[in-house]
Each structure stands twice: as structure tokens, then as C-alpha cells.
Amino acid sequence: MTETITNIEKSVAQQNAQQIAVNQVIHEGELTGRIHSIETGGTVDGPGIRYIVFFQGCNFKCLYCHNRDTWNFKDGIEVTVKTLMDEIVTYAPFFNATGGGVTASGGEASIQAKFVTSLFKAVHEAGFTTCLDTNGYIKNYTPDINDLITETDTFLLDLKCMNDDIHKKLVGHTNKYTLDFAKHLKELGKKMWIRLVVVPTYTDDEENAHAMGKFIQELGEAVERVELLPYHEMGKHKWAYFNDPYQLDDIEPPSRESLLKIKNILLNYHKEVH
Numbered sequence: 001m002t003e004t005i006t007n008i009e010k011s012v013a014q015q016n017a018q019q020i021a022v023n024q025v026i027h028e029g030e031l032t033g034r035i036h037s038i039e040t041g042g043t044v045d046g047p048g049i050r051y052i053v054f055f056q057g058c059n060f061k062c063l064y065c066h067n068r069d070t071w072n073f074k075d076g077i078e079v080t081v082k083t084l085m086d087e088i089v090t091y092a093p094f095f096n097a098t099g100g101g102v103t104a105s106g107g108e109a110s111i112q113a114k115f116v117t118s119l120f121k122a123v124h125e126a127g128f129t130t131c132l133d134t135n136g137y138i139k140n141y142t143p144d145i146n147d148l149i150t151e152t153d154t155f156l157l158d159l160k161c162m163n164d165d166i167h168k169k170l171v172g173h174t175n176k177y178t179l180d181f182a183k184h185l186k187e188l189g190k191k192m193w194i195r196l197v198v199v200p201t202y203t204d205d206e207e208n209a210h211a212m213g214k215f216i217q218e219l220g221e222a223v224e225r226v227e228l229l230p231y232h233e234m235g236k237h238k239w240a241y242f243n244d245p246y247q248l249d250d251i252e253p254p255s256r257e258s259l260l261k262i263k264n265i266l267l268n269y270h271k272e273v274h
């Protein structure tokens with residue numbers, strides 16, 4: 001039964017990751033990262049055409065997570081920067097024509113800051129752009145984290161909820177570090193896209209939209225765009241695979257009207273809301 005489910009679960013992205021790792025040579029002491037999967041030709045996770053590396057391991061436990069299988073750091077595939085770059089450079093014409101490049105997603109890629117930084121340095125040397133898709137839960141600005149910030153061109157920052165009580169219910173942690181991270185990026189003159197997953201009864205209320213709008217407004221030019229991502233149930237089956245209860249069983253995806261209402265509120269605070 002488990003084997004059957006595992007086979008069904010193997011997405012094209014996971015197969016891609018396994019394929020590129022098949023012939024790699026890892027030298028003793030070489031820096032490696034643990035990845036879950038790879039998606040090529042992405043168009044929504046950063047500017048231009050993107051090569052998206054989904055890293056293994058996450059420090060949040062979002063109730064709506066559709067990447068439940070990325071949580072455990074020990075799972076996934078071990079890869080070197082060279083293995084990834086050998087594949088990434090083959091997409092150069094697409095990146096060069098669109099301003100695209102590599103997006104580190106997950107899971108939470110910042111947990112593997114040293115490896116992601118090393119990858120991003122190589123991506124920059126090849127002339128492509130870098131994006132970090134992150135929950136921003138950075139408690140300590142270690143040298144590895146600071147280097148990762150330096151090597152990241154655009155941050156895709158998930159602001160899960162402005163109300164900290166709801167935030168804790170939704171992801172298991174306070175929003176304090178994420179909000180501080182956004183302010184820190186602004187001070188450094190970094191660019192970010194702010195993303196909100198609209199989850200009915202958790203993050204779809206007007207109060208949250210206004211609070212988020214005000215926060216984004218304070219970040220000023222640092223925020224290039226704001227994106228609303230409607231909650232969906234596509235990752236629900238993964239929770240069943242891990243025998244985890246899915247607590248949002250009764251929650252339906254948000255209506256168009258609800259999304260439009262939030263969008264219109266946010267447009268009072270930022271001109272680019274999608």
C-alpha cells in the first residue's frame with residue numbers, strides 16, 4: 001500500500017530531481033544541500049522564467065501546507081551546487097531573454113542558507129537572477145543568513161497573517177520574526193514580493209487586509225508587488241499519507257468576491273496587487 005502511494009506521489013518535479021542526481025559525484029567534504037524536487041519553466045515564482053529548487057525541511061507547520069512532504073529535513077535528495085548548475089545553465093537562453101533565473105523554495109530554503117548562498121553565487125556568476133521564497137522566520141542573523149540575503153535579488157516573502165494569535169494557530173509560530181525580517185530587508189534596500197495565502201475564516205477578513213496593507217505601505221519602495229494566493233486543497237492527500245489530521249477539512253477555497261474584496265482593500269495601500 002505504501003509503495004503504491006509512493007509511486008503515485010512521485011511528481012514530475014521529484015523525478016527531475018532524482019534524474020539530475022543520478023550521476024553526480026560528491027567529493028569528501030563538499031557542501032551539499034537536501035532538495036525535495038525541481039520545477040523548470042516556472043513563471044510565477046519571481047521575474048521571468050524560473051528554475052525552482054524546492055528545498056527539504058521546514059520550520060513552520062502551516063495547516064494548509066500543500067508541500068507537507070517537504071517538512072522532514074532528513075528526506076529528499078542530496079545534491080551539490082555543481083549538479084544543479086550543470087542543469088541550470090542549459091536554460092540560459094530562457095533566463096537571458098526574460099530576466100529569469102533560479103528560485104529557492106521549499107520547504108523553507110533559508111534553513112539551508114549556506115548551500116543556497118553557494119548556489120546563488122554560482123547562479124549570479126552565470127548571469128542569472130536569484131529569488132528566495134521564504135516564510136521569513138529568521139531568528140538570528142548569522143553570517144550564513146547575511147550572506148544569503150546579500151546573494152538574493154528578490155525575496156518572495158509569505159506574510160501568513162497579521163494577527164499573531166491566528167498566525168500561531170495557522171503555522172505554529174509567532175509572526176514577529178517574519179515582520180522583523182521584512183523591515184530588515186527594507187533597511188538593506190532589498191526588493192520583495194509580499195504574498196498572502198487567503199484562507200477563509202483565518203486570513204480573509206477585512207481587519208487583516210487593512211493591517212497587512214498598512215504594514216506593506218510602511219515598507220514603501222521595498223515592496224515591488226503584492227500577491228494573493230487562494231487557499232486550495234491540492235496537498236491534502238499528502239497529510240493522509242503522513243497520517244496527519246487535516247484540520248482545514250471544512251474550509252472551502254475563497255470565493256472570487258472574497259479575493260476581490262481583499263485585493264481592493266490592499267490597493268488602497270499598494271498599487272501592484274495581483
Ligand code: SF4
Binds near residue numbers: 108
Ligand atoms: S512555510 Fe511553506 S512549506 Fe512550510 S509549512 Fe508553511 S506552507 Fe508548508
